[in-house]
Amino acid sequence: MNxxxxxxxxxxxxxxxxxxxxxxxxxKQEVVERVSCDAGRAExxxxxxxxxxxxxxxxxxxxxxxKKGDRFLYLSWGSVGAGGAFTMFRRAKLxxxxxxxxxxxxxxxxxxxxxxxLRLVGRDGGPVCAAVRPPAIQWTATR
Numbered sequence: 001m002n003x004x005x006x007x008x009x010x011x012x013x014x015x016x017x018x019x020x021x022x023x024x025x026x027x028k029q030e031v032v033e034r035v036s037c038d039a040g041r042a043e044x045x046x047x048x049x050x051x052x053x054x055x056x057x058x059x060x061x062x063x064x065x066x067k068k069g070d071r072f073l074y075l076s077w078g079s080v081g082a083g084g085a086f087t088m089f090r091r092a093k094l095x096x097x098x099x100x101x102x103x104x105x106x107x108x109x110x111x112x113x114x115x116x117x118l119r120l121v122g123r124d125g126g127p128v129c130a131a132v133r134p135p136a137i138q139w140t141a142t143r
Contacts, residue, residue, distance in 0.1 A: 001047070001049070001050050001107050002107075002114070003048050003073075003114045003115075004113055004115045004116070005043065005046075005115075007035075007042040007043070007117075007119075008041050008117070008118070008119055008120065009119040009121045010038075010039065010041070010042065010120045010121065011125065011126050011127045012126075013036060013038045015125075015126045016126065018077075018079045018089055020036070020079050021079060021080075021127065022034040022037065022077070022086065023075055023078075023120065023127065025073065025075065026063065026065070026076045026091070027063045028062055031078065031086055034078075034080070047061060048063070049061050058071065059096045070095075071096045072094055072096055075120075075128070076088050077089060077091065077092075090126070090129045091129060092129050092130065092131075093130065094137060095131055098134060103141050112142065113143075114141060116138070117137065117138045117140075118136060119136075
C-alpha cells in the first residue's frame with residue numbers, strides 16, 4: 001500500500017535551544033527525506049506492506065516500527081548542523097493500528113493510497129510528538 005503523509009503548520013525553524021529544525025521519516029535507524037521547518041508543508045511517500053486476516057491487520061516495511069498490533073511510523077525531529085549532521089531530539093509516532101479497517105481496505109485497492117494529514121506543531125508550539133491518533137491525524141483512502 002502506498003502511504004502519503006502530509007504535514008501542515010510546521011513549528012518554528014529555531015525552537016527553544018534547537019536551531020535549524022528539520023523533520024523526516026525514520027527508515028529503520030536512519031531519518032530520511034528531511035524537510036526544514038521553514039517549508040510551507042512537508043510530504044512523504046512510503047510503501048507499507050499490509051498483511052492480515054479478517055480479524056486483524058498487520059503492517060511491515062522499512063519505515064514501520066513497533067510490535068504486532070501496535071505498529072507505527074516515526075516522524076523524527078532534529079537540528080541540522082553546519083556539516084549536515086542531524087541530531088534528533090523528538091519523535092512522533094503515527095499510529096497505524098488506529099486506522100479503521102474500511103479505510104485500509106479502500107487504500108489497498110489498485111490505484112488508491114492511504115493519506116495521513118496532520119498539523120506538525122504540537123500543543124507546546126514546538127514539534128508534534130508522542131503517539132498521534134485520530135483526530136490529531138486524519139487518515140483517508142484516495143485515488
